[in-house]
Amino acid sequence: MSIPVRQQLKVASYIIGRRLRGVQRYPLTLMLEPLFQCNLACPGCGKIDYDSHILKQRLSVEECLAAVDECGAPMVSIPGGEPLIHKDIKQIVEGIIARGKYIYLCTNAILLEKKLDLFTPSDHLTFSVHLDGMRERHDESVGREGIFDTAVSAIRAAKKRGFRVNINTTLFTTAKPDEVAEFFDFATNDLKVDGITVSPGYHYEHAPRQDVFMGRRQSKELFRNIFKRRNRNRAKWPLSHSSLFLDFVCGNQGYQCTAWSMPCRNVFGWQKPCYLLVDEGYAPTFGDLMEKTDWDNYGVGRNPKCANCMAHCGFEGTAAADSFAHPLKALWASLRGPRLTGPFAADPPILYDTPEPNQRQPHSNVPIAHFGGIQR
Numbered sequence: 616m617s618i619p620v621r622q623q624l625k626v627a628s629y630i631i632g633r634r635l636r637g638v639q640r641y642p643l644t645l646m647l648e649p650l651f652q653c654n655l656a657c658p659g660c661g662k663i664d665y666d667s668h669i670l671k672q673r674l675s676v677e678e679c680l681a682a683v684d685e686c687g688a689p690m691v692s693i694p695g696g697e698p699l700i701h702k703d704i705k706q707i708v709e710g711i712i713a714r715g716k717y718i719y720l721c722t723n724a725i726l727l728e729k730k731l732d733l734f735t736p737s738d739h740l741t742f743s744v745h746l747d748g749m750r751e752r753h754d755e756s757v758g759r760e761g762i763f764d765t766a767v768s769a770i771r772a773a774k775k776r777g778f779r780v781n782i783n784t785t786l787f788t789t790a791k792p793d794e795v796a797e798f799f800d801f802a803t804n805d806l807k808v809d810g811i812t813v814s815p816g817y818h819y820e821h822a823p824r825q826d827v828f829m830g831r832r833q834s835k836e837l838f839r840n841i842f843k844r845r846n847r848n849r850a851k852w853p854l855s856h857s858s859l860f861l862d863f864v865c866g867n868q869g870y871q872c873t874a875w876s877m878p879c880r881n882v883f884g885w886q887k888p889c890y891l892l893v894d895e896g897y898a899p900t901f902g903d904l905m906e907k908t909d910w911d912n913y914g915v916g917r918n919p920k921c922a923n924c925m926a927h928c929g930f931e932g933t934a935a936a937d938s939f940a941h942p943l944k945a946l947w948a949s950l951r952g953p954r955l956t957g958p959f960a961a962d963p964p965i966l967y968d969t970p971e972p973n974q975r976q977p978h979s980n981v982p983i984a985h986f987g988g989i990q991r
Contacts (some may be wrong), residue, residue: 641733643690645682645877645880647671648879650696651670653722654697655697657759673703676710685901686880693718693720715860720742727773741810744766744785746802747784747785782811799845803851810853812856815838834923838864838953839865862954866959871915875910884898915963916963
């Protein structure tokens with residue numbers, strides 16, 4: 616795992632403290648979304664379907680820092696939208712670092728090279744650059760030519776100036792194992808990124824295209840084939856995931872989602888139940904989110920909207936809890952890597968009625984009910 620040792624120790628201390636106090640649900644990472652506006656319109660993104668007056672809204676510096684204090688998580692991810700559009704992003708980042716938190720500032724990197732002077736290199740700040748593959752694959756993924764070259768140039772500039780840089784990769788139906796392995800080799804050996812975060816794409820119901828998302832079995836098979844390429848080439852990718860999360864995406868753990876481990880605060884409030892579901896309502900405070908959300912109504916087998924989700928924001932917290940509960944299991948998974956052959960672990964049972972196969976949406980593995988959300 617490519618996370619710095621000091622950060623690992625802080626997170627471990629935080630988790631141990633919660634467990635000793637008997638806290639059942641606690642956040643690990645705050646998803647702080649200060650705006651929805653973006654300078655791209657990616658086909659697989661569900662965050663760009665808002666009316667123009669909403670896209671103009673911003674969380675203030677005070678609101679952002681209040682959310683950090685209210686949540687208390689040791690890590691803060693700042694997605695969007697595109698956070699570098701926010702005119703006060705420098706003050707937001709400085710305020711969070713002053714609180715001793717570890718920040719992942721997510722960006723498509725269009726503005727990153729121009730904005731580097733706003734920031735100071737720190738082990739508490741990591742730029743998480745969205746890159747979904749090599750040039751052709753990434754530019755197709757974001758719907759605009761030239762973005763791969765812009766992002767690569769910004770990564771090189773940031774690394775040269777001493778910043779920590781990760782890449783954040785989302786895999787869709789277009790992903791091919793050999794291409795993904797080649798891309799991770801490039802990111803590791805050429806760009807020399809500090810970490811790689813990778814996750815199957817979530818079925819955003821407001822995304823412009825719905826045929827790009829994978830079902831659970833397809834995701835598991837893809838990840839196994841990617842890791843087979845890694846093992847064959849003896850590659851050393853700096854993956855920013857726990858060993859048990861990687862075992863999960865390869866189909867060897869039948870985990871249930873723990874959405875509360877990565878709560879989301881955005882311009883509407885605290886999003887129920889997670890960063891990915893956009894039509895479930897909002898809580899006015901973090902306390903209300905934790906106490907008044909019907910968590911048992913969400914997760915694999917519990918809600919059709921969650922049917923194919925294997926995203927790290929829902930399951931990395933589950934893997935972390937399992938690692939603390941079963942340290943030898945986590946150590947063994949770390950030493951041997953994910954199991955790449957044999958049967959998949961059983962997923963949690965389906966507790967809701969599913970439609971007949973001919974009632975499902977074409978090009979999708981989720982029930983038709985998934986696409987019945989409230990339209991803006």
